[in-house]
Amino acid sequence: MPGRVADGVREHPIRLLHITSVTSYERQFITAIKIGNYNFEGPFNDSSSLRKQSGVYVILGRNADAETWKVVDVGEAGDVQERVANHDRADCWKRQGYRQLNVAVLYCNERDRMRIEQELRAQFNPPCGKR
Numbered sequence: 206m207p208g209r210v211a212d213g214v215r216e217h218p219i220r221l222l223h224i225t226s227v228t229s230y231e232r233q234f235i236t237a238i239k240i241g242n243y244n245f246e247g248p249f250n251d252s253s254s255l256r257k258q259s260g261v262y263v264i265l266g267r268n269a270d271a272e273t274w275k276v277v278d279v280g281e282a283g284d285v286q287e288r289v290a291n292h293d294r295a296d297c298w299k300r301q302g303y304r305q306l307n308v309a310v311l312y313c314n315e316r317d318r319m320r321i322e323q324e325l326r327a328q329f330n331p332p333c334g335k336r
Contacts, residue, residue: 238265238309240276241325248274248307255286260312261321262289264333266303277301278333279325281318285310297333 237244240263248265249255255262262285264278277298282288289308292298298306311321326334 241328243311245309245311247309250307252290257284257286258312259283260285260310261318263309264298265307268304276329276331278331281322294333
C-alpha cells in the first residue's frame with residue numbers, strides 16, 4: 206500500500222518500464238524505473254554499469270524478485286559511477302538487510318541534481334543519509 210510506513214521506511218510504488226535506447230551508449234534493451242516523477246535508468250546491480258557523469262542516484266533494496274523496490278538512499282554527484290562505487294554510506298545500505306541492493310540513476314546537470322535529490326529525499330525519507 207503506497208505511503209505505508211514499515212520499519213521506518215515509507216513504501217511508495219516504483220514502476221518498472223522497459224525502453225529501447227536510441228543512443229550509441231547502449232544499443233540494447235535497457236530497463237528504466239520511475240521513481241517519484243522521474244524516469245531513472247536501471248536498476249543496476251553493479252556501479253560499473255553507471256556512466257561517469259553528473260546525476261542523481263537512488264539505492265534500492267528488495268528481498269525477492271517479485272517484491273517492490275524500497276528506497277534505501279538518495280544522493281547526487283558529479284560522477285555517479287565513482288560516488289556509488291566508493292560510497293561512505295555503503296555499510297548503511299547493507300545494514301538495511303535486503304537480499305538485493307541495486308542502483309538507479311538519472312543523469313542531469315548540477316542545479317537539477319541538487320533539486321531532484323532534495324525532492325526525492327522529502328518524498329521517500331530514506332533510512333540512509335539523513336540530512
